[in-house]
Amino acid sequence: MIFPPLKTDYAGRGGPMFRLALRTGLLTVLTLGIYRFWMKTRVRRYYWSAIRPGRQPLEFTGTPTEMLTGFLTAVVFLAFYIGIVNLLLMFFSFSLFEGQAPAYAVSFVGLLPIIFFAQYRARRYILARTRWRGIRFGLEPGVAGFVWRSAVWWTATLVSAGLLYPAQVWALEKYRTDRTWYGDAKFEQGGNWKSLYGAMKHVYLGAAIAIGGVVAEVTFEDEIWLVAVAMGVVWMGLGWAYWKANRFKRLTEQKRVAGAGFRCRPRPGKLVGIYLGGTLAISGILTAMLLGFAIVVGLLFGLVDEDVLEAGMDLTDLAQLPAWMGLIAGIFGYFTMFLFWGVLREVFLTLPLMRHFAETTEIVDIDGLNDVGQRARDEFAEAEGFADALPLGDGI
Numbered sequence: 001m002i003f004p005p006l007k008t009d010y011a012g013r014g015g016p017m018f019r020l021a022l023r024t025g026l027l028t029v030l031t032l033g034i035y036r037f038w039m040k041t042r043v044r045r046y047y048w049s050a051i052r053p054g055r056q057p058l059e060f061t062g063t064p065t066e067m068l069t070g071f072l073t074a075v076v077f078l079a080f081y082i083g084i085v086n087l088l089l090m091f092f093s094f095s096l097f098e099g100q101a102p103a104y105a106v107s108f109v110g111l112l113p114i115i116f117f118a119q120y121r122a123r124r125y126i127l128a129r130t131r132w133r134g135i136r137f138g139l140e141p142g143v144a145g146f147v148w149r150s151a152v153w154w155t156a157t158l159v160s161a162g163l164l165y166p167a168q169v170w171a172l173e174k175y176r177t178d179r180t181w182y183g184d185a186k187f188e189q190g191g192n193w194k195s196l197y198g199a200m201k202h203v204y205l206g207a208a209i210a211i212g213g214v215v216a217e218v219t220f221e222d223e224i225w226l227v228a229v230a231m232g233v234v235w236m237g238l239g240w241a242y243w244k245a246n247r248f249k250r251l252t253e254q255k256r257v258a259g260a261g262f263r264c265r266p267r268p269g270k271l272v273g274i275y276l277g278g279t280l281a282i283s284g285i286l287t288a289m290l291l292g293f294a295i296v297v298g299l300l301f302g303l304v305d306e307d308v309l310e311a312g313m314d315l316t317d318l319a320q321l322p323a324w325m326g327l328i329a330g331i332f333g334y335f336t337m338f339l340f341w342g343v344l345r346e347v348f349l350t351l352p353l354m355r356h357f358a359e360t361t362e363i364v365d366i367d368g369l370n371d372v373g374q375r376a377r378d379e380f381a382e383a384e385g386f387a388d389a390l391p392l393g394d395g396i
Helices: 014-030 036-050 064-097 101-128 143-159 165-177 193-220 223-253 268-304 306-310 323-359 367-371 385-389
Strands: 006-010 051-053 058-060 130-132 135-139 180-182 185-189 255-257 261-264 361-364
Touching: 006 323, 014 036, 014 323, 036 051, 036 058, 036 064, 036 323, 051 058, 064 101, 101 130, 101 135, 101 143, 143 165, 165 185, 165 193, 165 223, 193 223, 223 255, 223 261, 223 268, 255 261, 268 323, 323 361
Parallel strands: none
Antiparallel strands: 006 051, 006 361, 058 130, 130 135, 135 180, 180 185, 185 255, 261 361
């Protein structure tokens, strides 16, 4: 029997996400960050339940206490690294080189393996706590291999001035995909590293135009060449949206599991619209809030101290306010902007991006998926704690 492709529905909406992100974000601020792990769990469950391949939603089964415990475990380790190792590095740096720059350089290089470790473990945790049709996903232990491969590939990418970046993305994705399971069925990443270079062509072209403009401006000392630099930068930005859409398409369509495959049709123009429209919307709302906040604060402080307004102070200039009033206004304003930045980012960027990628993806040749058996629950200590503590892995 031949089954038709499974299209992916997306049930997420901006209104419910705004209310959820605002409520959980406010609780996170009021609890000085402790509620963050409950916030991440609730937001992730909302996103997962909104993605419905074949009208059957994904499930996220992770718990806030797992994330909190993992975070505390990671903090203990990182406190030792930052407090002891960096102190020793600083001591030897001043003793041998009479400066602190070598210590910072060695410390950063030493932190990179921990970053790669965090990326792999975060993905393993998310997959282990994700189900579809009641079947768990999973990722095999293999963090050591991912760490040294990441170090080698990032070094090669930097040495090649970014030319090897598509090959790096494919190689690291293949390493993780080939160790990913859906129940007792193993994923396979097909294709090869050459397949991603076409997706990067506009980024390279934009970079070439920008670099050429810089060289021409330095050579001929004519500012007209700065127009070429600006054009190259804009082209690179648009090219990055093209890269993201085609990278997702090519990597996803090259994956197989239990004989099933994927078909994707993300549109680069749509991604550009989401990024530009979302950024403008967030900037406009935050700017309006900031101006409104300054006006309200000025009026309120004027009621408390009439001399503030009688002095002819511009309501947007808080420099003349008493120090304690400025401190309170600054703290309140900072946390308000911090809260609404996170809320608006979810509504205007993350949610539309997830909707577009979900609705343009379908599963084909699904016969073998009906025979997939359940996978044992994957238990490990620190959840995605290292990714939270650095912080990394905040992306859905």
